[in-house]
Amino acid sequence: MxxxxxxxxxxxxxxxxxxxxxxxxxxxxxxxxxxxxxxxDKKNIVSKFVPVTGMQNKLEEGGIHVLHVGCGRGMHIAELGSHYPKCFFTGIDMSLEAVIGANKKRDEANAGLDNVSYMQINSQMMKNEWTEKFDWVMMFGACHDQMRPDR
Structure with a gap:
């Protein structure tokens, strides 16, 4: 490997x-x-992770925008998107292969995940209009891949 x-x-x-x-x-x-x-992660994200983030009530109320930086194959926000259909989830990853796979998986599942989208974007080059757009930004196992995570 x-x-x-x-x-x-x-x-x-x-x-x-x-x-x-x-x-x-x-x-x-x-x-x-x-x-x-x-x-x-799939087994625990909703039942164990969300409750300790302080975001559970906001997710249940709906209307919030969530960004997942380094979304990879998209499982985290697909799982969250299916549990919180009144929220909007955006996943970004620098790997085109991962984003294509995430979109394909979402489209094949056709599980009403209209609230989930994936894009190939380098986190260092996010759009300026995204500043203050997201209510919650999360990252799983990708911080070490960022050249400048402070930006």
Whole structure:
């Protein structure tokens, strides 16, 4: 899973080495981790995660806009979108493959997820009109992928 990235990772430690490596080198790892973590997350996101966020009442009331940065294959907001149909969920990811997969899965399920959308967007380049648009921004396992998570 990591063998193909090993030579590039070694180069990172050289004094004059590159500042980073292409995230695509970890595609197989990302797919494997996603399949392992999605089962547990799907089981717990509504019953255990939402109650500790302080957002449960707002989600139940409806009308809020939620952004998931680094949505990957989209399971988190698909699950939330089906439980909270009066809210709006937007997932962004820099991986076109992940976003295409998330949209395909949503469309195939045709489970009334009109309140869920996915887009390929680098979180560093979000639209200015999105400032203050979202009531809740969440990120699962993607903060470490952000070059500047403070922006």
């Amino acid at each position: 990591f063998a193909n990235a090993y030579p590039a990772v070694i180069e990172l430690f050289r004094k004059d080495g590159p500042l980073g490596i292409d995230n695509k080198m970890f595609d197989e790892f990302d797919k494997t981790m996603a399949s392992v973590l999605e089962a547990a």
